[in-house]
Amino acid sequence: MAENKIQSVSKNKKIWQFFWRSWAIQDSWNYERQMNMGFLYGLVPTLDRCYPNENDPEQLEKKKEAYRRHMAFYNCTPQTSAFVLGLSASMEEQYAENTASLNPDSINAMKTSLMGPLSGIGDSFFQGTIRVIAFGLGVSLAQQGSLLGPVLAMVISIIPSVLITWFAAKLGYEGGNAYLQKLQSGNMMDKVMYVCGIVGLMAVGGMVATLIGATTPATFSDGTLVIQDILDSIMPQMIPLALTGAMYALIKKGVKTGWLLVICIVGGIILSSLGILA
Amino acid sequence: MESTLLSAVLVGLVGVFCMLDSRLLGRLNFEQPLIGATLVGLVLGDVQTGLAVGAATELVSMGLVQVGAAVPPDMVLGGIVAAAFACLTGASAETAMTIAIPVAVLGQLLGIVFRSIIVFLGHLADDAIEKGNFKVAYRMHIVWGTVLYSLMYFLPIFVAVYVGTDVVQAVVNMIPDWVTNGLNVASKILTAYGLALLLTMMINKGMTVFLILGFALASYLGLSVTAVSIFAVVLALILMSLKYGDGSGAAMASAGGADPDYDPLEDDDED
Numbered sequence: 001m002a003e004n005k006i007q008s009v010s011k012n013k014k015i016w017q018f019f020w021r022s023w024a025i026q027d028s029w030n031y032e033r034q035m036n037m038g039f040l041y042g043l044v045p046t047l048d049r050c051y052p053n054e055n056d057p058e059q060l061e062k063k064k065e066a067y068r069r070h071m072a073f074y075n076c077t078p079q080t081s082a083f084v085l086g087l088s089a090s091m092e093e094q095y096a097e098n099t100a101s102l103n104p105d106s107i108n109a110m111k112t113s114l115m116g117p118l119s120g121i122g123d124s125f126f127q128g129t130i131r132v133i134a135f136g137l138g139v140s141l142a143q144q145g146s147l148l149g150p151v152l153a154m155v156i157s158i159i160p161s162v163l164i165t166w167f168a169a170k171l172g173y174e175g176g177n178a179y180l181q182k183l184q185s186g187n188m189m190d191k192v193m194y195v196c197g198i199v200g201l202m203a204v205g206g207m208v209a210t211l212i213g214a215t216t217p218a219t220f221s222d223g224t225l226v227i228q229d230i231l232d233s234i235m236p237q238m239i240p241l242a243l244t245g246a247m248y249a250l251i252k253k254g255v256k257t258g259w260l261l262v263i264c265i266v267g268g269i270i271l272s273s274l275g276i277l278a
Numbered sequence: 279m280e281s282t283l284l285s286a287v288l289v290g291l292v293g294v295f296c297m298l299d300s301r302l303l304g305r306l307n308f309e310q311p312l313i314g315a316t317l318v319g320l321v322l323g324d325v326q327t328g329l330a331v332g333a334a335t336e337l338v339s340m341g342l343v344q345v346g347a348a349v350p351p352d353m354v355l356g357g358i359v360a361a362a363f364a365c366l367t368g369a370s371a372e373t374a375m376t377i378a379i380p381v382a383v384l385g386q387l388l389g390i391v392f393r394s395i396i397v398f399l400g401h402l403a404d405d406a407i408e409k410g411n412f413k414v415a416y417r418m419h420i421v422w423g424t425v426l427y428s429l430m431y432f433l434p435i436f437v438a439v440y441v442g443t444d445v446v447q448a449v450v451n452m453i454p455d456w457v458t459n460g461l462n463v464a465s466k467i468l469t470a471y472g473l474a475l476l477l478t479m480m481i482n483k484g485m486t487v488f489l490i491l492g493f494a495l496a497s498y499l500g501l502s503v504t505a506v507s508i509f510a511v512v513l514a515l516i517l518m519s520l521k522y523g524d525g526s527g528a529a530m531a532s533a534g535g536a537d538p539d540y541d542p543l544e545d546d547d548e549d
Contacts, residue, residue: 022304023302023303023304024301024302024303024304024419024420025304026300026301026304026305027301027302027419027420027423027424027427028396028399028400028418028419028422028423029301029393029396029423030393030394030395030396030397030399030400031393031394031397032397032400033400036400037399037400037403037415037416037418037419037423038419038423040403040415040416040419041416041419041420044412044416048412054410060410063410063412064407064408064410067407067412067415068404068407071400071403071404071407078304078305079304126305128479128480131307131310132340132476133503133507134307135307135310135312135336135340136340136503136507137503137504137507138312138336139312139333139336139337140502140503142312142316142329142330142332142333142336143329143330143333145326145329145330146329147316147325147329149312149316149329149333150312150313150316150329150332153307153310153312153313154306154307154308154313157306157307158306158307161304161306165304187522190522191518191522194514194517194518194521194522195511195514195515195518197480197482197485197488198485198488198510198513198514198517199507199510199511199514200480201477201480201481201485201486201488201489201492202488202489202491202492202495202506202507202509202510202513203492203503203506203507203510204473204476204477204480204489204492205488205489205490205491205492205493205494205495205496205506206492206493206495206496206501206502206503206505206506206507207340207473207496207503208470208473208489208492208493208496209492209493209496209497210496210502210503211337211469211473211503212466212469212470212473213466214463214466214467214470235497235498236497236498237493237496237497240466240470241493241497243466243467243470244470244473244474244477245474246470247467247470247471247473247474247475248474248477248478250474251471251474251475251478252478257351258383260471261351261379261468261471264464264467264468264471265376265379265461265464265468266464267464267467268460268461268462268463268464268465268466268467268468269456269457269460269461269463269464270460271460271463271467272456272459272460272462272463272464273456273459273460277463277466278459278462278463
């Protein structure tokens with residue numbers, strides 16, 4: 001067996017490399033293999049350390065093989081990808097040290113099996129919950145003309161992103177397999193999804209009541225009976241709720257996005273001209 | 279005309295910054311209409327207009343998330359261009375919204391074209407690896423990917439702002455009141471659409487009650503979204519520990535575990 005010396009570098013430096021490179025993973029997102037080049041880019045420092053001597057034909061072949069391996073289809077939330085990068089790097093190092101210790105196909109198998117759950121959990125946390133809350137708050141402040149709105153939205157977005165990426169990279173590299181089993185056995189995924197689901201839905205419920213603000217200027221015959229007052233006494237913000245419900249039904253019916261936008265704009269002009277909504 | 283050129287370049291650079299957020303910074307959310315439009319307001323010296331257009335476009339885009347390969351209308355691009363028009367021509371946020379939507383659809387098409395072009399970079403990288411040109415391979419990602427995605431935002435924004443401002447100004451001046459009022463209502467319906475779109479991704483079986491609870495807290499009790507979110511976090515954590523048996527729940531479960539047939543509600547009749 002060929003002697004293979006892996007160049008060493010401090011563990012913290014490696015983790016920061018996974019950190020920054022997982023954030024850059026979408027830089028060449030494409031239809032064919034999506035984040036494939038992004039994933040390879042994340043592992044480039046590791047692979048270059050594993051196979052430093054390109055003049056050795058055996059090492060060169062191994063290096064090409066490894067580069068090719070990580071050009072495979074990949075798609076996952078950037079923040080949680082740090083975990084997959086860390087875990088892949090530790091597996092690549094193990095394989096480079098001793099080719100008999102690991103079947104290299106298992107690296108891509110691991111990547112493929114992690115993509116689904118980690119992007120599910122990552123997207124519902126970052127896109128479905130954090131983004132919704134951050135920008136729900138941000139918009140309500142921005143509507144009052146406060147610059148604090150966008151600033152607050154960014155602060156709420158950045159803090160969890162930094163923390164999760166860093167710990168994901170660290171956990172993935174230092175013993176991803178063990179943590180993974182722990183995570184799955186403790187139904188951690190279900191718990192996070194459940195909490196995100198409740199918080200997200202309640203926040204959206206609050207937004208329906210506070211951000212739409214549609215009212216009706218209509219009155220009964222002599223103008224003494226204001227319909228909006230009647231509606232408010234039954235349930236404030238009833239019209240926004242009804243509008244959201246109607247749009248939800250249209251989306252569920254499978255009406256195309258383009259048509260829905262047309263319906264919103266034309267419908268708005270008609271309802272406004274008829275004096276039904278304001 | 280010189281100031282238009284400068285504005286077009288500045289707004290284009292704001293667009294590049296927002297786009298690179300999701301490319302190089304793991305989508306920290308600078309790539310959101312609210313942020314893009316506010317930054318446009320800052321560089322063009324009209325923060326209030328930027329905020330107003332940003333809030334309006336953000337609400338529509340709330341539900342638009344890129345899931346897998348499907349590219350939604352690009353409301354970030356729409357919001358940036360609309361904010362630039364509103365700042366440069368003095369149009370209202372509602373009027374700007376009508377500019378945002380066609381631009382967003384254009385952005386969607388451009389997104390599809392560029393994401394297809396990058397497929398070729400992947401094949402160039404494959405070839406480079408075969409030849410042992412490892413640097414060439416990963417530069418396809420970090421250099422050429424960055425360049426292409428930057429152009430994807432810079433070009434349409436620059437052209438729209440540089441060429442379009444006068445045209446839009448003329449059109450805006452002709453818009454009658456009933457259209458302006460109608461667009462005001464339309465922007466509210468669009469907000470309802472954005473939230474509904476978000477809900478289609480979030481509502482699971484048995485979870486609708488939480489939506490109603492959030493709505494009721496805000497509509498009857500007049501709580502803000504912040505307050506509702508805080509209550510929601512607390513409630514969700516309590517329910518989670520009940521549902522999954524953490525904390526005291528776990529203690530009870532393990533107490534019960536000692537005797538698998540133990541049932542606290544069981545009558546002791548047979549004794």
